[in-house]
Amino acid sequence: MILKLLRQATPYWFLLPGLFILGTLLSVPLYKVIEYSLYDNVIIEPDPTFVGLQNYADMLGDSGYWSALFNTAVFTIGSVVGHLLVGTILAMLVNADIHPKARTVFRSLLILPWIFTAVVVALNWQLLLNPFGVVNYALQSIGLVSEPLDWLGDPDLAMWSLLIISTWRGYPFIMVSFLSGLQSIPSELYEAADIDGANFFHKFWHVTVPQLKPVIYGVALLDLIWTFQLFPLVWLTTGGGPGRSTEVLSTLTYRLAFVDFEFSRASTAAVTILGISAIFTMLYLINESRNRT
């Protein structure tokens, strides 16, 4: 009896070290960040003072925080919408009935933006969008703009540029997810719709969208979670600037911590990111479990 129990327990012994390391790596920083947000002068002073929720109160009175929150919302929603639009259109294009070789080539090419690391993406776009870069040169030579635009340096343009970069970088995930969804739609449904007199948009709305529905919501939420806390792409292109025009919560946190060395305030901002992400994650998990039943 005991022997049997021991034997059944065997696999869990092997899991233990992994669980322990993972658990520690997750829970200790999490706990520390929350703890820091309740103190003043952490890390710098050996003996920080407990201030309760004072840091949170300060933050709510700080216009810099609110503008970062607003920018985060714009950046996140704009990016996810961009990913969905571009991803859906491209998924449908590469799902089209063309020569199989051409299809493979297009599919591989279009996944590329996803493969590069954020640093490479950021540097490339910086070069492209530079006032003396290719984009400005192209726009000028076709006569769309009369003088070069400072895409990343102009406060009115920076967020738009960031959204374009983020869309370019993030659409492949949506495209790939939708592509497998599209491939599982039986062609008979489209044929039945053809006979029923449906045009392209009818078919998209009445056949494609309902069939993708289970995928759309989950994928969009996942994308939302990732984009919401996205740091490197923003930091390495605009760095949150010019001014504070593209400052998002993640760059604000980083700046507070490693530029201003205000670790308590940084922790407070980080906890709000954590909280909002947790809400999205809950929504995602609820949706997943609902899909499974």
Place this chain on the structure above:
Amino acid sequence: MSNIAIRNLVKRYGAIQVLHGIDIDMQPGQFTVLVGPSGCGKSTTLRMIAGLESVSSGEIIIGDRVVNDLRPKDRGIAMVFQNYALYPAKTVYQNMAFSLKLARVPADEIDKRVRDVADILELHELLERKPGALSGGQRQRVAMGRAIVRNPEVFLFDEPLSNLDAKLRGQMRAEIKLLHQRLKNTIVYVTHDQVEAMTLADQIVVMRGGVIEQQGTPDEIFHDPANEFVAGFMGSPPMNIADAVVDKGGIRMGESVLACQIPSGVAEGDSLRFGMRPDDIHLCDGSVVPGVRSRVIVDLVEQLGTEKLVHFKLDGVPVIGKADGRAVIQAGDSVEMAFDTEQAFFFNPDNGGRIR
């Protein structure tokens, strides 16, 4: 109600030709069944009529229009698919109303037409359900309802019953037949089930390898097959067909000789293919049965209820005959079988053509 005419229809997929120029005429209101073995091009033909496949060459005429270049929705057809192809996110009602909605039929008329059809097919209790919550037979009915609502000139069916169990299939078969009698639309129906073909059709088109082997009424196809393929394909169990040589006053298979009327045009010593349906080979069990008698050893008996299939060998060639369902007979018995050679068929051994 429209007639359909197919003229020298050819279909190529790249270098592969799958239809080799077929001609079919269908009268208005006629029920035409396309049958043939898997891969013979039945579905391709039907889908070309529907406009789901392009025409490589030839013409398809529905009513008085050449429809080659018309879109499916402009051809006046409705189609029932093998897997039903119901819109999974729509209710039964919405499935049936969809085409009318797209055609901008006024809402109250849509409602009336959908409910009328639901009455015909006994669907009214299911109208608010989604297809996922229906049984196979119910889905089948909805698929038919969706087709009927549009009130098309022509119905196209591609193996609509093949996903149903045997009992339901029989039931739906009768329903389709009744529906046809009631609506009198022109119907093109694809199946590889020859019972469906025989029971439903006004006209049967037997296809093989992208060509038409024979077209005619079920009677003609069954009792007057044009060649060995059609004779062997229609009928279950299939016709017994074996090599034979023309002998004096009959034909010889190995050592056995069967007396029969030899068709004119063959001479003694010619080889041919000799065919007899199991229905024309009977156990001699006291009652008067017509035909030439031969004593054989029974290999196997299959009880079908009303009759028994008797398997035996005639000079090494396996043959199936029939006995009454109550006949007392078992494997190993030595019995006399009567061959009604009046009903025999003869085929050319080289091209399978019928010798009359």
